[in-house]
Amino acid sequence: MKPVRAYAPASIGNVSLGYDVLGAALSPVDGTVLGDEVVVAPAAEFALTVEGAFAHKLPADPATNIVSRCYTHFCEALARTGRHAPIVAMTLYKNLPIGSGLGSSASSIVAAFHALNAYCDYPFDENTLLIMMGELEGQISGSVHYDNVAPCYQGGMTLMTGAAKQITVSLPVIEHWYWVACYSGISVSTAEARDILPRTLPMDVALSFGRQLGVFVHALHVRDAELAASVMQDVIAEPYRKALLPGFDDARQASLAQGALAFGISGSGPTVFAACPDEQIANNVARWLADNYIQNDDGFCHVCQIPAQGATIRPE
Ligand SMILES: Nc1ncnc2c1ncn2[C@@H]1O[C@H](COP(=O)(O)OP(=O)(O)O)[C@@H](O)[C@H]1O
Numbered sequence: 558m559k560p561v562r563a564y565a566p567a568s569i570g571n572v573s574l575g576y577d578v579l580g581a582a583l584s585p586v587d588g589t590v591l592g593d594e595v596v597v598a599p600a601a602e603f604a605l606t607v608e609g610a611f612a613h614k615l616p617a618d619p620a621t622n623i624v625s626r627c628y629t630h631f632c633e634a635l636a637r638t639g640r641h642a643p644i645v646a647m648t649l650y651k652n653l654p655i656g657s658g659l660g661s662s663a664s665s666i667v668a669a670f671h672a673l674n675a676y677c678d679y680p681f682d683e684n685t686l687l688i689m690m691g692e693l694e695g696q697i698s699g700s701v702h703y704d705n706v707a708p709c710y711q712g713g714m715t716l717m718t719g720a721a722k723q724i725t726v727s728l729p730v731i732e733h734w735y736w737v738a739c740y741s742g743i744s745v746s747t748a749e750a751r752d753i754l755p756r757t758l759p760m761d762v763a764l765s766f767g768r769q770l771g772v773f774v775h776a777l778h779v780r781d782a783e784l785a786a787s788v789m790q791d792v793i794a795e796p797y798r799k800a801l802l803p804g805f806d807d808a809r810q811a812s813l814a815q816g817a818l819a820f821g822i823s824g825s826g827p828t829v830f831a832a833c834p835d836e837q838i839a840n841n842v843a844r845w846l847a848d849n850y851i852q853n854d855d856g857f858c859h860v861c862q863i864p865a866q867g868a869t870i871r872p873e
């Protein structure tokens with residue numbers, strides 16, 4: 558079998574108004590690679606090598622890397638179809654920072670499963686593979702949520718259905734919007750950022766959540782950018798999580814003052830995002846965030862769009 562390489566983009570989980578049920582893939586407009594890659598090649602025994610800018614931030618033992626667990630999970634699923642497990646060497650290019658709010662673990666998981674599936678000539682369909690990806694994401698964050706793995710794998714902006722038969726539906730995007738994503742450089746554990754949230758919601762919060770999500774989906778379908786932006790406030794996680802993000806309120810105020818239409822936490826943070834009506838405003842917002850929100854040399858800021866294409870495969 559021939560070696561393959563999979564690329565899986567960064568993503569924004571929640572997008573403020575869709576806690577655990579809405580996500581979007583990200584693609585920097587300047588062509589920067591913002592996503593993990595996994596290469597799968599034939600070998601005499603299983604091995605995982607980790608390279609890339611953030612490889613040193615992962616535990617040294619490859620067995621603890623989520624990519625090794627993806628391989629085991631994939632082989633077990635393959636065995637249930639009566640096929641033999643492939644013996645492979647995998648290389649993870651860890652390009653995304655860990656605990657960043659950019660769907661870093663999801664990116665590794667999607668790249669791993671997508672590469673293994675392609676290497677084995679696609680034994681699993683997209684929905685089946687997505688269920689496996691969600692299970693592995695759940696092992697990392699403490700509960701299954703698809704809002705990173707789904708857009709990362711399928712591209713675009715995806716809404717989770719809650720039904721196993723079809724995990725996601727794809728939403729239209731406002732094509733002229735630019736999305737600034739700024740990673741401050743610190744790490745926030747997704748599992749811990751989930752633990753600080755209340756287990757139940759007051760009635761008024763539940764009503765706001767439902768109203769916002771319904772209006773947002775409608776607004777996307779009728780291409781009403783103003784209406785879509787008007788409901789992009791996080792009533793579930795941001796009130797609790799913003800305390801973990803130094804400079805969050807100032808960053809929001811400055812971004813909105815410069816013309817951003819909406820501002821929020823990407824996933825569980827510390828990355829923040831700003832949805833902007835044009836590229837010029839996005840560049841101005843990005844400059845301010847790069848100068849004021851980034852806290853150390855690991856931080857970065859990109860002006861992005863939401864790509865229609867999610868994970869990709871190419872021969873190695
Ligand atoms: N390939 C991987 N990519 C990212 N995290 C990994 C990977 N393998 C294991 N991990 C572990 O999973 C956890 C990911 O933390 P999390 O806060 O969920 O990150 P993120 O929000 O960026 O996905 C960390 O403890 C990290 O060491």
Ligand SMILES: N[C@@H](CCOP(=O)(O)O)C(=O)O
Binds near residue numbers: 571
């Ligand atoms: N819906 C999840 C998204 C977590 O995204 P991550 O990029 O921080 O892993 C949540 O908000 O917990």
